[in-house]
Amino acid sequence: MASNRETLSSITQIQELSSTAIATYKRILYELTTIMVYFSIVKRYIEVVYPCYSSSVKEDSGKTIIQVSPSFFSDSSQIQKTIFLCENLDDSRFYKFIVKCFLIHKNQSRVKITFNERGGGGHTISQEFKKIRDSNPKQLGICIVDSDKFFPKSKLGNTACTIKKEWRPEHDLHVYLCVLKSREIENLIPCQIFFDYISKQQGDKDRESFLKFLKFVKDQNISDIKMFIDIKCGTKLFDIFESKEKQWISKILKLQGASFTALDENCLSASRCLKNQSKACSCLICPRFGEHTMANIINYIDNESNHKIYQSCKAELVQDGVINEEWEDIGQLILDWCIATEGKIT
Incomplete structure (x- = not known):
């Protein structure tokens, strides 16, 4: 939230405003130089306009600006x-x-x-x-x-x-x-975070298979597949054929023959799941990482510095x-x- 110095100075003199609002505007006025630096990196903000009779939105130079009256911050719940x-x-x-x-x-x-x-x-x-x-x-x-x-x-x-x-x-x-x-x-979890996490684990065959999948899609330059597979539970061939999206099926089937897949040749030949339901399908096109994926990754992130992880993932991101x-x-x-x-x- 911001405004120009003249407007803020005027607002602090409005007697109709609550003491909370006036204190808020005085602090913003005091910190205005620091706050203005943020405008180079934000693309959406609240602007206090006086006079202003109703809130409105305008677009200006790629930024979304919500214009409000001084009374917007009339009680503490608004800050x-x-x-x-x-x-x-x-x-x-x-x-x-x-x-x-x-x-x-x-x-x-x-x-x-x-x-x-x-x-x-x-x-x-x-x-x-x-x-x-x-x-x-x-x-x-x-x-x-x-x-x-x-x-x-x-x-x-x-x-x-x-x-x-x-x-x-x-x-x-x-x-x-x-x-x-x-x-x-x-x-959204980068492959490198999975690599670093799994490298610290021992004897987890499911996750070793998942690691092979990540390396395969990275080497084959088809990493966009990772953005739509079921990482927690794994992805079955039934779900891929059910999409009926030919380009997507063709891309997914590039995984065929990889060591981490387990596909029925009859289903592949028929271009459909012969068991006709996801629960019965046993053709695993992508292995699972596990139900508690995010909890495990958060635990890993909490024990490393953000700068270190970012540098590790920078080439990928x-x-x-x-x-x-x-x-x-x-x-x-x-x-x-x-x-x-x-x-x-x-």
Whole structure:
């Protein structure tokens, strides 16, 4: 949140404002020089305009600006941390890791990110999002959900479809919804993190097979496959054939014959699963990492420095000086909504 110095000075003299609001504006005025530095890296912010009779949104030079009146911060609930809603708390911790790496990439690692994390559960996250949307029209909140897509052009999963119905972007200026382009949050984990984690494990055959899969898709230059496979439970041939997307099936079948696959030649010849259901299908096209993927990876990340992990993954994440597109989108989103000064959240 920001404004120009003249406007802020005028606002601090408005007697109709609450003492909380005046104190907030005085602090912003005091920190304005520091705050203005942030405008080179944020793409969305609140601007206090005086006079202002209703909140509005405008686009200017690639930035989204929400214009509000001085009374927007008339009570303390309006200067609380942004609520960050994910399916569970491990997810929000990994997203915070992403924004930290994003800031390291931007040479802005000293920028502070803070939020109130909230877990919404897989089936109830849309209800939690609605609560945040309706409980306080000035409480900022963001939500990131899995797309649950089986391949790049497939339909969104039920959870993503349901929660999208609860978001009215032209009306709900205080909340924001992001649906992943990839299948799930686990698909965003860089291969190098998996490599480093698995290298420290002993005798886990499932994860050794998963490691072989990662190396194969990397060597064959088909790493985009990793963004839509089921990392936690593994991907079966039935689910691939069910997509009926010829280009995707063709790409997936490049895995045929690799040591980590177990495919029925009869199903391959017929170009369909002969058992006709996912539960009965035994053709594993991609091995699983395990149900507790994110908890294990978070535990690993917590015991390493963000700078060290970023440097380890840099060759994979950054191409021609540009960071991975989805990491950039997520990093920018969280930065815009959760940036903070050392004092009050602004």
